[in-house]
Amino acid sequence: MRKSIATVSLSGSLPEKLTAVAAAGFDGVEIFENDLIAAPLGPGDIRDRAADLGLTIDLYQPFRDFESTSEKALAGSLRRAERKFEVMEQLGADLLLVCSSTSPDAPEDDDLTAAQLRLLAERAGAHGIRIAYEALAWGRRVNTYDHAWRIVEAADHPALGTCLDSFHILSRGSDPGGIEDIPGEKIFFLQLADAPLMAMDVLQWSRHYRCFPGQGGFDVAGLAARAVRAGYRGPLSLEVFNDVFRQADAGRTAVDAMRSLLSLEESAGIASPPAPVVPSGVAFAELAAADTEPLRALLGALGFARTGRHTGKPVELWEQGEARVLLNAAGADRREGPALAALGLETPDPAAAVRRAESLLAPVLPRRRAPRDAQLDAVAAPDGTELFFCRTGRPGHPDWRTDFTDDPGAPDGGGPGAAHGVTRIDHVALTQPWHHFDEASLFYRSVLGLRPDESMDLADPYGLFRSRAVANSGGTLRIALNVAPGPGGRETRPQHVALATGDIVATARRVRERGGALLPVPGNYYNDLDARYDFPPGDLDTLRELDILYDRDEYGEFYHCYTATVGRVFFELVQRTGGYRGYGAANATVRLAAQHTAELRAGTAR
Ligand SMILES: O=C(O)c1ccc(O)c(O)c1
Numbered sequence: 001m002r003k004s005i006a007t008v009s010l011s012g013s014l015p016e017k018l019t020a021v022a023a024a025g026f027d028g029v030e031i032f033e034n035d036l037i038a039a040p041l042g043p044g045d046i047r048d049r050a051a052d053l054g055l056t057i058d059l060y061q062p063f064r065d066f067e068s069t070s071e072k073a074l075a076g077s078l079r080r081a082e083r084k085f086e087v088m089e090q091l092g093a094d095l096l097l098v099c100s101s102t103s104p105d106a107p108e109d110d111d112l113t114a115a116q117l118r119l120l121a122e123r124a125g126a127h128g129i130r131i132a133y134e135a136l137a138w139g140r141r142v143n144t145y146d147h148a149w150r151i152v153e154a155a156d157h158p159a160l161g162t163c164l165d166s167f168h169i170l171s172r173g174s175d176p177g178g179i180e181d182i183p184g185e186k187i188f189f190l191q192l193a194d195a196p197l198m199a200m201d202v203l204q205w206s207r208h209y210r211c212f213p214g215q216g217g218f219d220v221a222g223l224a225a226r227a228v229r230a231g232y233r234g235p236l237s238l239e240v241f242n243d244v245f246r247q248a249d250a251g252r253t254a255v256d257a258m259r260s261l262l263s264l265e266e267s268a269g270i271a272s273p274p275a276p277v278v279p280s281g282v283a284f285a286e287l288a289a290a291d292t293e294p295l296r297a298l299l300g301a302l303g304f305a306r307t308g309r310h311t312g313k314p315v316e317l318w319e320q321g322e323a324r325v326l327l328n329a330a331g332a333d334r335r336e337g338p339a340l341a342a343l344g345l346e347t348p349d350p351a352a353a354v355r356r357a358e359s360l361l362a363p364v365l366p367r368r369r370a371p372r373d374a375q376l377d378a379v380a381a382p383d384g385t386e387l388f389f390c391r392t393g394r395p396g397h398p399d400w401r402t403d404f405t406d407d408p409g410a411p412d413g414g415g416p417g418a419a420h421g422v423t424r425i426d427h428v429a430l431t432q433p434w435h436h437f438d439e440a441s442l443f444y445r446s447v448l449g450l451r452p453d454e455s456m457d458l459a460d461p462y463g464l465f466r467s468r469a470v471a472n473s474g475g476t477l478r479i480a481l482n483v484a485p486g487p488g489g490r491e492t493r494p495q496h497v498a499l500a501t502g503d504i505v506a507t508a509r510r511v512r513e514r515g516g517a518l519l520p521v522p523g524n525y526y527n528d529l530d531a532r533y534d535f536p537p538g539d540l541d542t543l544r545e546l547d548i549l550y551d552r553d554e555y556g557e558f559y560h561c562y563t564a565t566v567g568r569v570f571f572e573l574v575q576r577t578g579g580y581r582g583y584g585a586a587n588a589t590v591r592l593a594a595q596h597t598a599e600l601r602a603g604t605a606r
C-alpha cells in the first residue's frame with residue numbers, strides 16, 4: 001500500500017523533513033500545520049518541493065475545535081476553514097483532518113455536531129476538498145472512533161469521512177473490531193502509531209511517547225488489517241509524536257519509520273517480504289582494540305585459549321567450549337579503547353538472511369575482501385555493530401574458520417580443552433545511544449525475527465538504565481539492548497559478552513587463580529540477599545567470597561559475576577538453572593554502581 005508519514009514525526013525544518021521522507025522511500029506526507037507555519041517556504045513552494053521529491057501531500061492537519069454550541073464561534077471556525085482551504089489549494093492537498101473538539105464549548109448532542117460537520121463538508125466540497133473527522137482520545141465529548149463514525153454517518157455527506165488513528169483507539173482500550181463495520185470508502189485516512197504500555201494521562205502519553213508500530217505494546221498491525229478488510233485503500237500513514245524522534249536525525253528516523261511500515265505490512269498480511277531467517281546462536285564475538293594485550297590477559301584468565309591466527313590480518317581466534325572470541329588489533333576507535341565491533345550470527349541460510357535484511361532497509365556492508373577471506377555477508381546494526389551471517393562447519397557454505405591457521409603453540413595454548421568450564425556465549429549486551437533504542441529493538445525484531453521482551457527502566461547511579469532483550473524462541477541467541485547514562489549526563493557505552501558456565505563457583509575460582517579480577521560487589525548487597533532468600537548454610541558466603549550476584553524467577557535461578565572493564569568491554573559469567581529466562585536485571589543497579597566505583601578507584605572514570 002502507499003506509505004505516508006506525518007511531518008510531526010521528524011526533526012528539522014519542513015524542507016528537511018520532506019527530503020528525509022523521500023529518501024526513505026515514502027510516497028506521501030501529512031503536513032502538520034505548525035510545520036507549515038514555521039516553514040521558510042510558502043505553500044506553493046512546498047508543493048513544488050514535494051512534487052520534485054516525488055511526494056504527494058496526502059493530508060493537511062489538524063483543524064482543531066471546529067464544532068461549537070455558540071453561533072459566533074461556529075462562524076469563526078467556518079471563516080478559519082475557508083482560509084485553510086486556500087492554503088490547501090496552494091499546497092495541492094485535498095484532505096483536511098478535523099479532530100474532535102477538546103473545548104468546553106463542544107456541542108452536547110451528536111445531531112448538532114453532525115449538522116455542523118455537514119456544513120463544513122459542503123464548503124470543503126466546493127473547493128474539491130474532503131474532511132476526515134478524527135476522535136482524539138481526550139476529545140471533550142467525541143473521544144472514541146465509533147462515536148466519530150456515528151456522527152460522520154449521520155452527517156451523510158460525500159465530502160465527509162472519518163480518520164482512524166490507532167493510538168486514540170488502542171490507548172483507550174476500545175475494541176477495534178467495529179472498524180470492519182465502517183464502509184471502507186468512508187475511512188478517509190488511517191494514522192498509525194504504537195506506544196509503550198503505560199498507565200498515564202492519555203494526552204501526555206500521546207504527545208510524548210508514541211513510537212513507530214512494532215516498537216511499543218499495541219497490536220497496530222491487527223488494527224491496520226481490519227481497516228484493509230473494511231475496504232480502506234488509502235495510505236498507511238505514521239503519525240508519531242515522540243520527544244526522542246523530535247531530536248534525532250530525520251533521515252535516520254525516516255528509515256526506521258519505513259522499516260516499521262514494511263514490517264507492519266508483513267504482520268498484517270498485506271505484503272510478504274522475504275521471510276526472516278532467525279539466527280540460532282552466536283558464532284563469534286569480535287573485539288577490536290589497538291592494543292590487544294589487556295584483552296589477551298583477560299581471555300587467558302577466563303580460560304580461553306588462542307587457537308588460531310588469521311592468515312592475512314592481525315586477528316586472533318580464542319576459544320573455550322563453543323564460545324569463540326576474535327581479537328582484532330586493527331580498526332578500534334582509539335579514543336574509546338577496546339570495543340565489541342562485530343558479532344557472527346549462526347544462520348541457517350545466510351543468503352536468505354541478507355535478502356531479508358535488504359528488504360527491511362538494513363545497511364548491507366561490503367564483504368570482507370582479502371582474497372583468501374571467507375565470503376561473509378554482514379549488515380550494520382543501528383549502533384554500528386557489524387552482524388555477520390555465518391554457517392560454521394557446514395559443507396557448501398563459506399566457513400569463516402578457514403581464514404584462521406591453527407595456533408597450537410600459542411602461549412595459552414592447549415586448545416579449548418584447557419577450559420574453566422565456559423561452554424558457550426549466553427548473551428551479548430550492546431549499549432545503545434539513547435535516541436536509537438526503539439530503532440534497535442525494531443531492527444532486531446524485524447530484520448532478524450527475534451522476539452523482544454518487555455522494556456525495563458531501572459535507577460542507575462547517574463540516571464536511567466533502560467534495558468530490553470531480544471532473543472530467538474529457544475533462547476540460544478540473546479542480545480540485551482541497554483541504554484546507560486554516565487556521570488554528568490555523559491553517555492557511557494560499555495558492551496559485554498556473557499559466558500555460560502555449568503558451575504559458576506568453580507569457574508569464578510579458576511578465573512581468580514589465573515589472576516583475573518572480578519568486579520567487587522558491596523557487602524550490603526549480600527546482607528540484602530540474606531534478608532530476601534533463605535540460602536542453605538555456606539552458600540551465601542561463597543557468593544560473597546566470589547562476588548557472585550543472584551536472581552530467580554518463576555522458572556529457575558541465575559548466578560552471575562563480572563570481570564573488570566577493559567576499554568568499553570567486560571565479560572560476565574552466568575549460570576542458569578532450571579529455565580531462568582532473564583538477565584539478572586534486578587542486580588543491574590548494583591552492578592552499575594560497582595562499575596562506577598571501580599572506575600573511580602582506577603582513575604578511568606570518563
Ligand atoms: O495531539 C494532538 O493534538 C493531535 C493532533 C492531530 C492528530 O491526528 C492527533 O492524533 C493528535
Ligand SMILES: [Mg+2]
Pocket residue numbers: 134165191239
Ligand atoms: Mg491522529
